[in-house]
Amino acid sequence: MISQKLQEAINAQIVAEMWSANLYLSMSYFFAAKGYEGFASWMKAQAHEESDHADVLAQYVMKRGGQAKVGAVDAVPQEWASPLDVFEHVYKHECHVSELIDKLVDVASAEKDKASQDFLWGFVREQVEEEATVQGILDKIKLGGDVALYHLDIQLGARK
Numbered sequence: 116m117i118s119q120k121l122q123e124a125i126n127a128q129i130v131a132e133m134w135s136a137n138l139y140l141s142m143s144y145f146f147a148a149k150g151y152e153g154f155a156s157w158m159k160a161q162a163h164e165e166s167d168h169a170d171v172l173a174q175y176v177m178k179r180g181g182q183a184k185v186g187a188v189d190a191v192p193q194e195w196a197s198p199l200d201v202f203e204h205v206y207k208h209e210c211h212v213s214e215l216i217d218k219l220v221d222v223a224s225a226e227k228d229k230a231s232q233d234f235l236w237g238f239v240r241e242q243v244e245e246e247a248t249v250q251g252i253l254d255k256i257k258l259g260g261d262v263a264l265y266h267l268d269i270q271l272g273a274r275k
């Protein structure tokens with residue numbers, strides 16, 4: 116059974132994942148309004164992935180005999196200066212999420228809960244991929260300016 120302390124920490128992460136989902140949905144609508152349909156669709160897929168993360172965490176808490184809860188989610192930003200600004204924000208945010216996940220592993224480890232550590236390591240590894248993907252997009256935007264944006268918009272629009 117999951118400890119009260121770890122349950123609360125994971126429930127807090129569920130809120131953080133829902134905030135991320137809302138952030139990316141907001142970014143998706145921002146891009147759609149500017150005519151970047153590919154970026155808009157990529158961000159929407161990103162938003163769905165984040166709400167999936169929240170659900171995976173919730174299902175885990177319940178499987179371990181705990182109670183999953185969805186707390187209040189703060190409002191997310193709605194405006195950015197440019198596509199570069201948006202992706203810099205995503206990168207910064209994903210690095211922040213990586214820190215949150217690392218701290219969750221620390222809680223599981225302090226509780227001597229091996230199964231939860233194992234479960235959470237999956238999230239640690241996923242964060243490495245998330246950071247790398249966004250870093251790659253950022254590199255391309257910085258390299259190629261407007262031409263890169265045009266091509267990236269088409270490329271990212273292909274994400275399922």
Ligand SMILES: [Fe+2]
Binds near residue numbers: 132135165168212
């Ligand atoms: Fe996530």
Ligand SMILES: [Fe+2]
Binds near residue numbers: 135165209212245
């Ligand atoms: Fe993420």
